[in-house]
Amino acid sequence: METKKDSTEEKILEAAKNVFVAKGMEGARMQEIADEAGINKALLHYYFRTKERLFEAIFSGIIKLAFPKIMTIVQSEASIVSKIEQIVDAYIDLLIKHPFIPGFVLKELNRDPSGLFKLVVKFGLNPQSVFDQIEQAMDRGEIRRMKPQHLLSNIVSMCVFPFAARPILSFILFKDDPSALEAFYNERATVIKEFVINAIVIKK
Amino acid sequence: METKKDSTEEKILEAAKNVFVAKGMEGARMQEIADEAGINKALLHYYFRTKERLFEAIFSGIIKLAFPKIMTIVQSEASIVSKIEQIVDAYIDLLIKHPFIPGFVLKELNRDPSGLFKLVVKFGLNPQSVFDQIEQAMDRGEIRRMKPQHLLSNIVSMCVFPFAARPILSFILFKDDPSALEAFYNERATVIKEFVINAIVIKK
């Protein structure tokens, strides 16, 4: 995205990303994207035939940021606790760099989930192997017994939700103090890791 | 909402709630609301001058479902652990009855948070007293020390996020098996309470 190649297509994609992320698929206006890209509406339709196709190009680009990183960690040889720590670190790091992602993805997902489903299938993501790893760690007595789906939901929830609900946190928890909010996000990885480990690791 | 009073205004509110929740503020069409209420578009403008006003009536009605219940628990005399358990139970109970709320609220919040802010101010919700309660329990050695904002974020995240991300859970964790997903939601309160208590309670 940061390439110096300022071709018309690159300018459109950059402008479209900004507008779609800020306004969502339905709120975004082709006119606004054109203005932001410094061109006119007709050119948008020349490069991307419809608004829907332009949106899909942006949306899948954003979703693809998250998946591969997680997959690599899951498929490594580390212990389950170490994997959880790495995933939390990777997630929070990504979210601090792109804090708009959760709100955007949730919004468009509730509007039309089919785009995500196609991507999940395409990546060949297999949750069963993750469930198995968790079950085996439970069998070995390393962590407390619970349905893997609940454990995964808990971890992902704590990582993602505070970014999706940023306006609430900002106003209710931090009285619109931006530096306090930023500090909070920078502490999240450490806090979540400690919280999860206390919750699931069985003390000997 | 369930009153037998089927005046035009009631019919509009009911129809608008369905359409707004399904499509959001921007996706909702006045024509669709009119059809659903069995009237014509012009009457919508007669009862609620603009789409914005109609939306606000629906949105604040939904937000108001959540706040008072939580406030009552917070202001009670129970121990901090007991309050957490009660809040989780109350939250999950509400969300199982109205699973659409999180997605809807997050979507509209990222679009325009001013409506929520007005309501928070109106309810006189004071987070500082909650922070103080948590700090005092830490001083007494009842629970592990951490910033109250993180503890609250963790609890609310685990309650709310799985409902906001329902399409992801359904597809990735439960392969579109609706009964498994329903069972999962029914287990959430128990799982979250156990998880949080293991994470924060200091064993003697």
Add this chain to the structure above:
DNA sequence: GTCTATATCATGATAGAC
């Protein structure tokens, strides 16, 4: 209070000149 008809406007999309 309720409705029909219509004015007004914004948007996504296209045709055709250069």
Add this chain to the structure above:
DNA sequence: GTCTATCATGATATAGAC
């Protein structure tokens, strides 16, 4: 490839009859 001009559609909003 890029532009200007324009279309077709659908949405909000209002005027005014009953």
